[in-house]
Amino acid sequence: MKFEGRDVISIRDFSKEEILHILDVAEKMMPIAKGEKKSSLLNGYIMASLFFEPSTRTRLSFEAAMKRLGGGVIGFSQPGTTSMQKGESLADTIRTAESYCDVIVMRHPQEGSARMAAKFARVPVINGGDGAGHHPTQCLLDLFTIRMGKGKIEGNVVALLGDLKYGRTVHSLAYALALFGVDMIFISPKELQMPKEVVEECREMGVNIEIKNDIEDLSSVDVLYVTRIQKERFPDPEEYKKVAGSYRIDKETLKKAKEDMIIMHPLPRVDEISPEIDETKNAVYFKQTFNGVPVRMALLALVLGAIE
Amino acid sequence: MKFEGRDVISIRDFSKEEILHILDVAEKMMPIAKGEKKSSLLNGYIMASLFFEPSTRTRLSFEAAMKRLGGGVIGFSQPGTTSMQKGESLADTIRTAESYCDVIVMRHPQEGSARMAAKFARVPVINGGDGAGHHPTQCLLDLFTIRMGKGKIEGNVVALLGDLKYGRTVHSLAYALALFGVDMIFISPKELQMPKEVVEECREMGVNIEIKNDIEDLSSVDVLYVTRIQKERFPDPEEYKKVAGSYRIDKETLKKAKEDMIIMHPLPRVDEISPEIDETKNAVYFKQTFNGVPVRMALLALVLGAIE
Amino acid sequence: MKFEGRDVISIRDFSKEEILHILDVAEKMMPIAKGEKKSSLLNGYIMASLFFEPSTRTRLSFEAAMKRLGGGVIGFSQPGTTSMQKGESLADTIRTAESYCDVIVMRHPQEGSARMAAKFARVPVINGGDGAGHHPTQCLLDLFTIRMGKGKIEGNVVALLGDLKYGRTVHSLAYALALFGVDMIFISPKELQMPKEVVEECREMGVNIEIKNDIEDLSSVDVLYVTRIQKERFPDPEEYKKVAGSYRIDKETLKKAKEDMIIMHPLPRVDEISPEIDETKNAVYFKQTFNGVPVRMALLALVLGAIE
Numbered sequence: 049m050k051f052e053g054r055d056v057i058s059i060r061d062f063s064k065e066e067i068l069h070i071l072d073v074a075e076k077m078m079p080i081a082k083g084e085k086k087s088s089l090l091n092g093y094i095m096a097s098l099f100f101e102p103s104t105r106t107r108l109s110f111e112a113a114m115k116r117l118g119g120g121v122i123g124f125s126q127p128g129t130t131s132m133q134k135g136e137s138l139a140d141t142i143r144t145a146e147s148y149c150d151v152i153v154m155r156h157p158q159e160g161s162a163r164m165a166a167k168f169a170r171v172p173v174i175n176g177g178d179g180a181g182h183h184p185t186q187c188l189l190d191l192f193t194i195r196m197g198k199g200k201i202e203g204n205v206v207a208l209l210g211d212l213k214y215g216r217t218v219h220s221l222a223y224a225l226a227l228f229g230v231d232m233i234f235i236s237p238k239e240l241q242m243p244k245e246v247v248e249e250c251r252e253m254g255v256n257i258e259i260k261n262d263i264e265d266l267s268s269v270d271v272l273y274v275t276r277i278q279k280e281r282f283p284d285p286e287e288y289k290k291v292a293g294s295y296r297i298d299k300e301t302l303k304k305a306k307e308d309m310i311i312m313h314p315l316p317r318v319d320e321i322s323p324e325i326d327e328t329k330n331a332v333y334f335k336q337t338f339n340g341v342p343v344r345m346a347l348l349a350l351v352l353g354a355i356e
Numbered sequence: 357m358k359f360e361g362r363d364v365i366s367i368r369d370f371s372k373e374e375i376l377h378i379l380d381v382a383e384k385m386m387p388i389a390k391g392e393k394k395s396s397l398l399n400g401y402i403m404a405s406l407f408f409e410p411s412t413r414t415r416l417s418f419e420a421a422m423k424r425l426g427g428g429v430i431g432f433s434q435p436g437t438t439s440m441q442k443g444e445s446l447a448d449t450i451r452t453a454e455s456y457c458d459v460i461v462m463r464h465p466q467e468g469s470a471r472m473a474a475k476f477a478r479v480p481v482i483n484g485g486d487g488a489g490h491h492p493t494q495c496l497l498d499l500f501t502i503r504m505g506k507g508k509i510e511g512n513v514v515a516l517l518g519d520l521k522y523g524r525t526v527h528s529l530a531y532a533l534a535l536f537g538v539d540m541i542f543i544s545p546k547e548l549q550m551p552k553e554v555v556e557e558c559r560e561m562g563v564n565i566e567i568k569n570d571i572e573d574l575s576s577v578d579v580l581y582v583t584r585i586q587k588e589r590f591p592d593p594e595e596y597k598k599v600a601g602s603y604r605i606d607k608e609t610l611k612k613a614k615e616d617m618i619i620m621h622p623l624p625r626v627d628e629i630s631p632e633i634d635e636t637k638n639a640v641y642f643k644q645t646f647n648g649v650p651v652r653m654a655l656l657a658l659v660l661g662a663i664e
Numbered sequence: 665m666k667f668e669g670r671d672v673i674s675i676r677d678f679s680k681e682e683i684l685h686i687l688d689v690a691e692k693m694m695p696i697a698k699g700e701k702k703s704s705l706l707n708g709y710i711m712a713s714l715f716f717e718p719s720t721r722t723r724l725s726f727e728a729a730m731k732r733l734g735g736g737v738i739g740f741s742q743p744g745t746t747s748m749q750k751g752e753s754l755a756d757t758i759r760t761a762e763s764y765c766d767v768i769v770m771r772h773p774q775e776g777s778a779r780m781a782a783k784f785a786r787v788p789v790i791n792g793g794d795g796a797g798h799h800p801t802q803c804l805l806d807l808f809t810i811r812m813g814k815g816k817i818e819g820n821v822v823a824l825l826g827d828l829k830y831g832r833t834v835h836s837l838a839y840a841l842a843l844f845g846v847d848m849i850f851i852s853p854k855e856l857q858m859p860k861e862v863v864e865e866c867r868e869m870g871v872n873i874e875i876k877n878d879i880e881d882l883s884s885v886d887v888l889y890v891t892r893i894q895k896e897r898f899p900d901p902e903e904y905k906k907v908a909g910s911y912r913i914d915k916e917t918l919k920k921a922k923e924d925m926i927i928m929h930p931l932p933r934v935d936e937i938s939p940e941i942d943e944t945k946n947a948v949y950f951k952q953t954f955n956g957v958p959v960r961m962a963l964l965a966l967v968l969g970a971i972e
Contacts, residue, residue: 120731
């Protein structure tokens with residue numbers, strides 16, 4: 049198991065053992081992530097944070113991760129300030145950026161762009177989301193949150209809820225959970241069901257998959273993973289309203305669930321989860337957001353070879 | 357007097373003793389603010405700088421303050437790069453940001469937003485200006501500048517000049533000066549006079565308030581605080597020109613004033629102060645801008661509990 | 665030879681001896697620039713990075729330079745976030761920014777703006793490009809790249825190719841190369857020839873200048889410096905296409921050149937150099953980009969007086 053110099057493009061690039069090792073390192077990072085302990089592990093290292101598409105959450109947590117470990121950050125948060133506007137190719141932008149840093153974190157609207165960047169860069173590239181493609185650090189922090197919340201990943205029943213068709217994060221997460229032998233329930237409106245290939249792959253990996261269109265019965269669910277249903281997916285705004293309303297999680301929903309079911313959400317949320325849930329012990333979505341810091345610290349330290 | 361963990365939303369949240377303590381700490385920070393002395397007081401700490409509205413001065417001086425003390429900064433300088441565009445509530449944005457940091461500095465166009473953010477955040481929130489609301493760090497650096505320039509705050513006659521109706525900073529400043537027993541002269545065009553409530557409150561606090569519409573006689577003034585008169589306040593551009601012209605400070609104005617009167621301005625200025633004033637010993641507005649650094653260093657160190 | 669406190673506005677502000685000293689310091693900075701060695705030389709120092717015009721390359725390499733040396737960076741990457749929008753003069757913006765930092769790096773669309781800023785600032789100002797004016801750090805990194813690639817600057821024949829009329833960097837570079845007694849060939853379409861004054865000045869400085877309109881014979885060239893020909897310079901897009909095509913560097917071009925000729929380009933490139941050149945030993949343009957870091961480290965350390 050060697051991480052130094054590796055790219056982090058897709059969760060599929062990692063074995064189960066490697067994923068567990070990343071989560072173990074992340075757990076050790078917790079006191080530093082919380083600011084309780086100081087670290088100079090990445091002193092003198094520079095991370096280039098290349099956001100060709102805005103993203104508060106991913107960008108800020110990567111930058112916090114780097115800075116908590118004593119490292120420096122350069123970069124941009126919007127494509128408007130880059131030479132790509134002058135017609136420069138992504139390959140050249142990447143080869144330029146890597147001259148200035150030790151590791152690249154990038155987000156790009158185009159699927160496959162992170163893989164391409166990794167091909168050109170000698171320094172490690174971490175994919176912070178490439179359009180409809182991958183978002184491996186989100187997947188890792190989701191797994192980390194399940195493990196922190198339920199003690200372990202395997203043995204839980206995880207329900208993925210919302211837009212399962214277009215939602216970038218849920219496809220990778222389904223794969224990763226299947227890797228850990230986790231049974232899943234896919235709950236979505238008919239128009240936004242999990243793509244057949246994903247369902248089939250999970251079943252081939254040996255896990256039970258149930259498919260549902262409502263949230264009437266959550267009695268077997270240990271982890272409820274909620275995602276945003278985007279208005280833009282519906283031609284008729286009335287239809288959107290009806291659908292969105294019927295998937296909204298509130299205190300009524302909790303009555304149909306196990307007492308210790310945890311509720312996750314990659315955020316930002318709009319109306320999918322009622323604010324009355326925020327203060328319940330079931331809600332872990334703000335912890336989940338925080339978990340992005342230790343997980344990204346672990347990845348940065350690992351690919352930079354500062355930790356094994 | 358305890359500062360650790362406290363929010364800084366309005367100058368009214370602080371007693372006279374607390375304000376003086378902040379200014380004392382700021383004075384000790386001077387050599388570090390000037391770069392003459394190095395400090396690692398806030399090593400490992402992270403400040404989130406959330407500017408939902410652009411502001412060079414406030415943002416850069418907060419970031420300089422944090423970095424002079426060895427701390428790290430994450431954040432955004434424009435709302436365009438945040439998930440609020442995806443419909444996220446301010447409460448969620450704040451709860452996300454606080455996962456990544458130890459203290460939040462925010463500027464937001466909406467009055468009351470900083471107070472609301474403070475309600476949701478467990479980490480201290482420092483208000484960097486909330487629309488027509490408060491801007492307490494500006495007020496503190498103004499008081500600091502008066503004390504540095506005149507030796508003390510009390511005992512001076514302070515003239516507030518310009519747009520006293522809409523000017524965010526002058527209402528808080530008037531209150532704070534009254535708290536220190538400072539007599540004031542409010543000088544403005546009739547259309548832009550200090551709101552009655554402010555005048556009354558100051559008088560109830562026991563200080564003398566004089567109201568004027570011209571700058572013909574400044575003979576009793578120790579501190580002249582100039583603010584910008586915005587063109588947009590006048591329906592008729594000719595009327596604006598006339599008014600703005602009659603409040604312009606130049607060398608002629610100085611002849612009507614005490615020799616050691618100091619001239620302040622929160623900046624940016626447009627035409628209110630002639631550049632010929634810049635080199636006089638009366639002009640302290642660039643020092644005032646600089647004073648934002650030690651004052652913000654003091655606040656950051658105090659609310660983070662790094663200093664008492 | 666004293667660098668502490670000096671502004672870096674134009675390459676013409678430096679003697680040949682001073683330029684060589686900067687390059688010597690840059691060479692010592694190499695291991696730190698590559699991240700192989702850590703440094704805390706500029707710990708506690710703050711650089712203000714004021715980009716009134718976007719520029720990925722110059723901005724990121726200056727920021728990397730500062731951070732590799734342990735320094736902090738504040739600033740903006742787009743004019744939209746500054747108070748200049750409220751009508752503030754450049755002089756005031758500069759005097760504000762300098763309150764918060766030890767050195768200013770600025771890029772501005774207007775020729776002469778850097779010189780003006782330097783007049784107002786007490787801290788050193790480094791010009792990161794002022795419109796059609798100067799870009800001295802580009803010139804220094806170009807010289808550094810020639811020295812690293814060919815062992816020395818003098819004694820080489822350097823061909824400057826492309827838009828020699830409007831190209832900001834080539835005029836300064838021609839002057840600097842003449843200073844080192846380097847013979848040059850100016851190759852460009854007739855519409856984009858090197859201005860007569862530049863040619864005359866170089867000749868007066870005692871170097872041989874040859875003027876060409878094609879790349880048919882490169883047999884005497886040691887360094888081929890390629891620049892972008894901008895579409896906007898041509899009223900007729902067909903004319904542009906024809907011209908651009910006839911100056912494109914590919915493997916065929918290399919056959920007409922010395923085996924050890926190095927190819928430089930300030931980047932970003934569009935179509936001027938075929939990607940097939942990238943992997944040849946002749947291509948040094950990505951090294952050139954990297955060289956911006958050690959050269960800017962040297963300048964920062966020198967003007968801040970952290971090194972002699």
